[in-house]
Amino acid sequence: MLGRRIVVLCGALVSVGAAGGRARGADDGPLHIEAAVELAVSRNERARISDYGVVAASAAVEKARTAFLPLAQAIGSDQQHAYGSTARLPNNVRQFSVTLNQPLVNASAYSLYAQAEALLDAQRAQNVDDKRVLGFNAASAFLAVLTANDIVRAAERQFANAQANLADTQGRVDAGLTSSNDVTRAQVDLAGAAREVELDKGAYENTLVQLEFVINAQVSASLSPPTATLAAAERELDPVDRLARFALDRRPDLAASRHSARAAHRFAEEPLMRLVPTVGLQGQEATTSNSASTGLWHDESLTGTVTWTLYDSGARYADKHARDAQASIGDLAVQQLERNIDSQVRGAVALLVSAQSGYRAADQAAVAARKNAEESAILYRQGLAKAIELVDANDSLFAAEVSDTNAQYAMAQAYLNLRQAMGLDALGTELR
Numbered sequence: 157m158l159g160r161r162i163v164v165l166c167g168a169l170v171s172v173g174a175a176g177g178r179a180r181g182a183d184d185g186p187l188h189i190e191a192a193v194e195l196a197v198s199r200n201e202r203a204r205i206s207d208y209g210v211v212a213a214s215a216a217v218e219k220a221r222t223a224f225l226p227l228a229q230a231i232g233s234d235q236q237h238a239y240g241s242t243a244r245l246p247n248n249v250r251q252f253s254v255t256l257n258q259p260l261v262n263a264s265a266y267s268l269y270a271q272a273e274a275l276l277d278a279q280r281a282q283n284v285d286d287k288r289v290l291g292f293n294a295a296s297a298f299l300a301v302l303t304a305n306d307i308v309r310a311a312e313r314q315f316a317n318a319q320a321n322l323a324d325t326q327g328r329v330d331a332g333l334t335s336s337n338d339v340t341r342a343q344v345d346l347a348g349a350a351r352e353v354e355l356d357k358g359a360y361e362n363t364l365v366q367l368e369f370v371i372n373a374q375v376s377a378s379l380s381p382p383t384a385t386l387a388a389a390e391r392e393l394d395p396v397d398r399l400a401r402f403a404l405d406r407r408p409d410l411a412a413s414r415h416s417a418r419a420a421h422r423f424a425e426e427p428l429m430r431l432v433p434t435v436g437l438q439g440q441e442a443t444t445s446n447s448a449s450t451g452l453w454h455d456e457s458l459t460g461t462v463t464w465t466l467y468d469s470g471a472r473y474a475d476k477h478a479r480d481a482q483a484s485i486g487d488l489a490v491q492q493l494e495r496n497i498d499s500q501v502r503g504a505v506a507l508l509v510s511a512q513s514g515y516r517a518a519d520q521a522a523v524a525a526r527k528n529a530e531e532s533a534i535l536y537r538q539g540l541a542k543a544i545e546l547v548d549a550n551d552s553l554f555a556a557e558v559s560d561t562n563a564q565y566a567m568a569q570a571y572l573n574l575r576q577a578m579g580l581d582a583l584g585t586e587l588r
Contacts, residue, residue, distance in 0.1 A: 186380035189298050192371050193582050196294035197287050199372035206286035213272075213279035220272035223265030226258040253442035263432035267425040274419035281412035288408065290370075291582035295572055297367040299565045302379055304360035306561040311356045314554040315349040317529070321546055322346050324537060338543035345547045352554070386564065388585035389571035390512060393505055399578060399587065400501045404494060406579030413493050417486030424479035427472040433464035497577065504574035511567040518556070518563035525549075525556035 197203050235249040259265070322342040328334045368375055393399070404410065437460055444453040532549035535541035572582060580586075 186378045187375055188380045189295055189382040189385065190583055192294045192298045192367065193291040195371035195373050196290050200290055200370060201372070202290055203287050206283045210276075210279050210283050213276040217269070217272045217276050220265070220269040223262055223269065224259060226256055228257075229255045231255070249444065249446045251442065251444050253440060255438065255440045258437045258439075259434070260437055261432065261435035263429035263434075264426050267422050267429050271419045271422040271426075274415050274422055278412045278415035278419060281408045281415060285408040285412060288579075288581055289576070292572060292576045294367070294370045295582040296569060297363070297370045298379065298382070299568055299572075300363040301360070301367050301375075302381060303561055303565040304356070304363045305379065306565075307558050308353070308356045308360050310554055310557040310561065311349070311353045313557070314550060315346070315353050317550045317553070318342070318346040318349040321533070321536075321550060324533075325543060325546075333539060334543065341543050341547055345550065349550075349554075382568070384585050385571065386568055388587075389508070389567045390515075391587075393508065393574075394587060396502055396505045399505060399574075400498045403497050403501045403578040407497055408579060410490070410493055410497060410579075413486075413490050417483065417490050420479070420483040420486040424476065424483045427476040427479065430465060430468070430472045433462050436461045436463075500577040501574070504570065504577045508567070508570040508574050511563070511570040515560075515563040515567045518560045522556040522560035525553045529553040 230253070232252045233250070235251075322339070322345075325334065325338045325342040329336055329339050364375060437458070440455075440457045440459075442455040444455075529549040529552070532541055532546050536543065536546045574587070575582065575584070578587070
């Protein structure tokens with residue numbers, strides 16, 4: 157009687173947990189990893205922020221270009237004098253002038269314009285990398301949900317096995333074939349299985365929340381396992397040296413770092429460019445009219461200007477030294493990132509190879525544990541095994557299935573990590 161009450165209680169707990177979970181849309185269809193990545197790139201604020209970074213860098217290039225373009229100004233005035241003034245001045249004087257300044261030689265502007273263009277190239281490469289990393293974040297969150305979901309399914313199977321074992325044990329006790337202690341042990345196993353189901357469901361809901369945050373959309377359907385990615389993760393890898401060389405040519409963040417270093421060198425060239433005189437041309441047309449005359453006075457002029465700062469208290473040389481140091485820092489940052497990329501690829505290859513071996517071992521262990529659980533149940537019904545052996549076999553099966561699931565998706569995650577280290581996108585199955 158007590159055993160049946162525990163079965164009902166544990167079943168109610170599992171049912172409540174399932175009912176309290178997130179609703180799934182039956183007509184939405186399963187969510188694929190490709191759709192999750194696309195949602196993240198199109199809806200996550202980080203992608204839009206990166207896009208605006210490119211817009212800002214483009215505007216900086218436009219501003220730097222103005223140093224080569226003419227500047228036109230129009231100035232007008234209307235001067236009123238009081239009637240009866242003793243001064244011999246016209247009562248009303250109007251003036252209007254248009255001035256056009258055209259730079260002819262501005263050496264510093266060339267360096268600043270080259271710097272702005274290099275920074276724009278760097279921001280564009282960074283924009284590609286930002287969205288690429290965002291795609292990997294979505295893929296990783298997707299795999300985490302699948303892992304948690306499979307663990308919940310394993311826990312539910314463990315709970316179902318515990319229910320069946322308790323029913324069998326109760327029947328054997330009623331028939332006088334075993335002691336009541338076996339029922340107590342089965343009841344403890346059932347309660348532990350029910351608790352495991354609820355804990356795993358909570359972990360699953362947490363991973364789902366994280367996925368929804370990354371893709372900025374609610375997941376109202378089940379997730380489709382990425383079979384292509386899982387299959388690609390099991391393939392044999394190319395030589396690590398070849399993969400590392402490919403990464404150095406492919407990584408957009410490395411391209412961004414190289415462009416930033418180039419921009420720093422262009423910026424370091426600017427201070428000495430101030431030694432070159434600045435040459436410009438100014439044209440002006442002025443018109444004056446007053447109430448004392450019916451005519452208009454016109455004045456046109458064309459002026460050439462040369463500005464040469466002979467001594468600026470050493471400011472240009474101080475700027476040169478500081479900017480040379482920043483350019484050297486940029487070069488060292490590129491070198492460090494190149495070495496880091498090489499180590500990332502080699503480390504990712506080592507982890508993927510290890511994960512592949514671990515998955516094969518875990519899969520074999522799951523097959524053996526499943527067979528052991530089935531055989532233990534048969535032997536217990538025949539009176540050839542003890543209740544503790546049945547409980548241990550059920551627990552071992554759950555542990556093996558969890559390890560198998562973790563190993564499979566850990567291998568898939570290691571594969572994604574290698575793709576990320578090589579500069580590839582999250583979607584795809586190739587490794588060049």
